[in-house]
Amino acid sequence: MGTFGARTFPRGDLTLMLRVLEHNVRRLRRRVEASIAGIPQPAAARALSWIRANHLPGGGIRVESGHRYAYPEVTGYLVPTLLAYGDEELASQLAEWLVCIQRPDGSFTDPDQGRSYAFDTGQVLCGLLSASDTIAGAEEAARRAADYLVATTIDEGRGGFPREYAGSDCPEAVHLYVLPPLLRAAARFDCTRYRDVAHRCAEYYLGQRDCLRLDDLTHFLAYQLEALIDLGYADRARDALAALAAMQREDGAVRGTGGTAGTDWVCTPGLAQLAICWYKLDMAEPADRAMSWLERHQESDGGFRGSYGRGARYKAGVEVSWAPKFFLDAHLLRVAAFFARHAQDFPGDVGAGDGRLAAIAGRVRPGDRVLEVGCGKGRFLKALTSTMRDATYFGVDPAPALLGAVPAGITTALGTLENIPHPDGAFDVVVAVEAIEHSVAPMRAVSEMLRVTAPGGWVVIIDKHRGAWGRMICPPWERWPDAAEMSERLRLDCDDVSSVSVSFDGHPASDGLMMAWSGRKRSRLSGAQWNDVLITPQLQHIHADEIRFNDFSEWGRTVVLQTQPGDRVLEIGSGTGKISLQLAQAGRDVTCFDASADSLAFTNRCAARVDLAVATVCGDATRALPFASGSFDCVWSSGLLEHFTTEERRAMLREWARVCRGQLISLVPNAASIAYRVGKMAQERDGVWPYGLETPLLSLRDDYEAAGLKVLREFSVGATHSLNFLGDRSLKRALGAIFRRLSREQLQDWNQGYLLVTVGAVPPARP
Known part of the structure; x- marks a missing residue:
């Protein structure tokens, strides 16, 4: 037996659960690896992987391969x-x-x-x-x-x-x-x-x-050169960098000790640093050659040894942590230099019949704020302004030379796909056209696009797909996204995800090279949408039988046990009203409050079938409630607060507390519930999650206290019910076996209930 807090739990059960989780992680990893088989990751992505792999738990980045410390x-x-x-x-x-x-x-x-x-x-x-x-x-x-x-x-x-x-x-x-x-x-x-x-x-x-001694180790020399450039002394660095460029071999190498004749080895971080300096002074040719040399000498795990070549004497036997750092810095400058150098080659217009433009235009509505990341010269935004003048357009790109060609009336900013210089939820439509292919971390770029998209807004990604890899000559860092992986990523945060082949630059959609993925960022469901999700033609009969024959859910019992016969009870966001009807059957004076008139009508029909009476009021739970202060002994909600921001939740709780003279109870999805979290993620990935934007919470204590409420208890219920979210049968069986062996007290200790229950008291009114 192991210990968990002050109580015990079966070690074998926990081991089984962890093994199942590990199995699923391995299966997902194999699936991803299989999808990219045969297409090596770009060098910058592998360098990032090396850094992550050499992050010491609880510390910094390892000094070098095999070193104990950060x-x-x-x-x-x-x-x-x-x-x-x-x-x-x-x-x-x-x-x-x-x-x-x-x-x-x-x-x-x-x-x-x-x-x-x-x-x-x-x-x-x-x-x-x-x-x-x-x-x-x-x-x-x-x-x-x-x-x-x-x-x-x-x-x-x-x-x-x-x-x-x-x-x-x-x-x-x-x-x-x-x-x-x-x-x-x-x-x-x-x-x-x-x-x-x-x-x-x-x-x-x-x-x-x-x-600035040219015969110093290039690593030390380049420290000085880059510093002088950044300090505003670029002229003092230029001659040395020109001399080093003249010494560079055709393969891109520079001797590890710069001007020292007879040295054949190369200092890896020093060469990457020289590339940085050359890029900063617009000396792209020697910088590009240096980057090519570095890519050819990168180790299979993404790292670089300190030096390479005959007689190498700078940490030649280990991979040093500062080499990938400088390579990554140089890579960003290389991409920017590439686009600046080829700025005149990029088109400034797009044909009216282009399928890429049609895929974007179909998502733009009057009044929308539209952002294109990796916008180049803004040709797609330019085309949109002529067809949808009532929208506002923004562009982000890492290349100033390209942004300088963006038409007037479009607001531009320097930025990258991974770092968009705009706040959360700022745009109604966010677009990337043949930009993701240049990202070292494409899924992180998608996450950044989603971050700046408002709930309910559209993300549109247009790019060549991995299945067509090899049909075009590309820069060394370019990689095309996998079609299935892109759709799966969008489904994690979006509804209505689609992917279609589109025409481009005179090529028909049947060419199959260019794809458009789009998804509507998940948002709160409206009252009508909730009615569609929750209520089916058969549900009225099911609920009536469950109420008549005393079939209580665990969370329904929780609410009943917090009240007394004769209490006035208000449910906010009552949905089907099942638990409120059970409260009425138990002698409570119940009022159901909901945004959907159809849902309230359903509740009344159910009430009539079981000869119960409840009051129903239609309204908005985020606004002032149509009740006098202190009208109810208990105010409660289930499955509502998780759809709102922290500020919105606290404002709602304050208003609910106003109409309450006793206890205020909230039930929200529990962020600690493994089964719920894994099941929700899987359903989102598969595009079948029906409940809109829903943020599980670990606690409502801070929200209650901010609303002036005193928290009496906080616990979770519905551990067994949480298994219903799981589609993975092996994990469902493993967790189910564990839950069945645990007592109620142990389940509470594990905090695996699907719903988090917070019970608070309204402080007495001041005289």
């Missing part, structure tokens, strides 16, 4: 990289870890000796600033790190930082790379001291003999 420095400057690729979850975990490991003086240490370094602290500062708007404590930690850096400098920066690398091959001038984060901190905190110290340090290092 590297604060690399973890720090990986945070903005991950955010740029839309991986907010991992970026947040890394930033939280960094906040936790900061030393009292504001510094951060190396991974081996626990010694504080200014360089390492500067790179962590970079990450903390990137996460400061979302991670608690990150902003204050960033301020403390900046204070530490400034306090550490010699004579307010006139002498740079203390010598930290004496006796090593690392030049002190790498401290230039600390200064861009310090300047960002100066802007963030409006601190002139930070800014002044940063510029003094830059001038100091530029005057030192060890600055």
Whole structure:
């Protein structure tokens, strides 16, 4: 037997459940792997996979393959990289870890000796600033790190930082790379001291003999070069970068120690960093060659060894964590440079009969706000403005050269598919035309599109599909989405998902290359829609028999047990009214309140069949209720609050509390219920979820307290009923076997009931 809290549970049952879950995960993984067989992932996607695989549980990113500990420095400057690729979850975990490991003086240490370094602290500062708007404590930690850096400098920066690398091959001038984060901190905190110290340090290092030495390790040299570009000293970096480009081999390699003759090996992170610098100075040719070399030398797991070639002596035997970081940064610049370079080649118009345009136009209505991500020159938006003038149009693209060609009247912004610079739910239609194919993380890009789509709005994705791969020559990073995988992803958050072949650029739809996927983002059902979902022709007879013969659900009993005969009870969002009729049969004075007149009529018909009387009132539960204050001894709802935002729930609870003089009971789907969550996800994936936008909750305690209610109890009911959501029979059997062996008390301890029940008391009115 194992322990769970203060109680015991059968270890074998839990093991069985976990095995079934693991089996389903493995099956899903095999299914995904099979769908992409034969088409290798792009190099950037594999680099991201390496980083995720080397995230230590509860810590940061591993120093190198096989290393026991995480590297604060690399973890720090990986945070903005991950955010740029839309991986907010991992970026947040890394930033939280960094906040936790900061030393009292504001510094951060190396991974081996626990010694504080200014360089390492500067790179962590970079990450903390990137996460400061979302991670608690990150902003204050960033301020403390900046204070530490400034306090550490010699004579307010006139002498740079203390010598930290004496006796090593690392030049002190790498401290230039600390200064861009310090300047960002100066802007963030409006601190002139930070800014002044940063510029003094830059001038100091530029005057030192060890600055910009071409025979240094390219990793160290590129730190200096990129820092100078970012600090506004690009002219000081340009000559060195031109010299390095002249030294570059035809295959894209640059010697690991730059200008040192006779060196045949290549420093991998250094080459990626040089690519970054070349891209930043519009030197795309050597940068592209460097990226091609890196792609050819990437390991099968997505990582890179520190160096390659005869006599390689920079961490040649291990995969280092900073190499994929710089490769990923360079990749973003490569894609932007590609589109800037080919801007004139991209068309600015689309034919009126183009199937892609028709697929978008069919979703746009007057008054809509329409966003195209990866809009290029805005040719689809331009065409839409001529046919649907009453809509408002927006475009997002990572290439300024393309955005500059977008017609007037369309609002544009720089951004990527994974990082759309607009708030949640801002648009009625969100479109991507042949843009997903350029994303390193296409499903994350779809999630970002869904984020900015309003509930009930449309997402339209038009692209070539994986089944047609090989029919066109593509850039090395381009991959076409799998048709089934795209539909499945949309169904998780959308209703009415469809996929069709469309015509494009003179090619007929029968060509089969181009597809249009669309889905309507899941939203709350209307009263009429709920009536259609809940009520069938046979249900009146079923409910009448269940009421007549005392068939009570577990949650129905819960409400009855909280009330007394003669109590005035109001159900808000009564739906079929079954439980309210059972309350009436038990002697309560019941009022049913619902947005659907048809549902209330159904309740009255059921009441007549069993000779019961209830009051029915039609209205909107989000507005003021048509009842006097303190009218009811008990107000309750089931399956209602989960369809609203936190602010909406709290406003509703306050109004419900106004008409209540006793207890207020809410039943919502329980976010802790494994069976419900897995079943709901599967139904959404398969496109058969009938209940619209529904957000399960772990607790309503905060909402109750915000509404002025005192929480008396909170528990879950309906563990066995939760199994009905499952289509997977093996998991259903495994969980069912466990639930049958547990007592009611143990089921409560596991909190596996389908419904979360919150019972609150309305405080007495003040005299």
